[in-house]
Amino acid sequence: MSHAAYVFDAYGTLFDVHAAVRRHAPAMGADGQAFSDLWRAKQLEYSWIRTLMGTYTDFWTLTEQSLDYAFARFPSADRTLKTALLDAYWHLDCYPEVPGVLKHLKDRGARIAILSNGTPQMLQSAVKKAGLDLIIDDIFSVETVKSFKTAPAVYDMVTTTYRLYPDAVSFQSSNRWDIAGATKFGFRTVWINRGNMPDEYADYGPSLILPSLESL
Template identity: 75%
Template sequence: MRHHAYVFDAYGTLFDVHAAVRRHADKIGPDGQQLSEIWRAKQLEYSWTRTLMGSYADFWQLTEQSLDFAFLKVPSADKKLRQDLLDAYWRLDCYPEVPVVLKALKADGARLAILSNGSPAMLEAAVKSAALDQVLDDIFSVDIVRRFKTDPSVYDLVTTGWRLYPDAVSFQSSNRWDIAGAAKFGFRTVWINRTNQPDEYRDLAPGLILPSLKGLLTGD
């Protein structure tokens, strides 16, 4: 079923969060995947703890801090690559189907936006690098409310900004916890389960589960 308003999470949904480490895999060595997974896990953990404490720091600061922690946990990785990895994070690869899907939805008359933990500068850089700036109507960053997902005030950025009821919005995310938060808020939710993860948060089920964004066009 097509909708009039589609909102997408950015990191892990449109942009591959592991692309930065993969770009320098030869220099990092055999523990690159571990480094990348720790980097991502801590980035999210810091966002949740900061929100619970009421001590906001923008997502770029958390990205830097979580990479530093990852280097401590993976001593085999060369810390001299720190700046290279951070620079690469500003130009993350988008998933292959993303441009085609977003352009098709836009051509169909849909309104499109990103709703992300990312700072405005991070999101603007990623969107321009992936040449998505021509198809997106808005980029909503948590920086406005200074709280991270899954705080309800984050999802309210869309309904207030677009003057819509929550159930008028189709929200897509690869992060199951994000889908739970969006479902609780009242969005119609689509979990993009790229890596075939088991379901959780059973009381806050997604409206639809797809292996990639292509299913928004094909229904599977």
């Protein structure tokens, strides 16, 4: 079934959030993956807590704050890498199938967009680095509504801008909690379960589960 718009989460769906630490793996040592996992977990946790409190701090600031926490939890990690790790976040690798899949959907006449917690500057940098700037039509950042996912106002940016009913939008995310929020909003949702994780949020299940974007 084709849709008028295909909207993608950015981090973990199009772009590999662990690429920053992986680029400095030798210097990070044996705790590198655990460090990266914690950095990502705290980055998301901080966004949820601020939304629940009714406050807003941009995602770049939360990315730096969560990195500081990861360094505090892993004192063996070399703190001199902080600047390099943050810089790497502006140039994350996209997953190998991403350019071909997005181009195929665009060639079929669909609108292609990103809907992300990231700041516009972070997202534009990642998109340009990955060579996706001629494929992606629009970048929707939570900066516009000053709330993070899964606030309904975030998903509403797409339907309001495109003047579409939610079920005309196919939304893809690797984050199951994001899929739950988008499903509740009314999007047709596709969970990109890259890590073969167990399902959750059974009352807000996706329309489809895929291991990557390749079969979209």
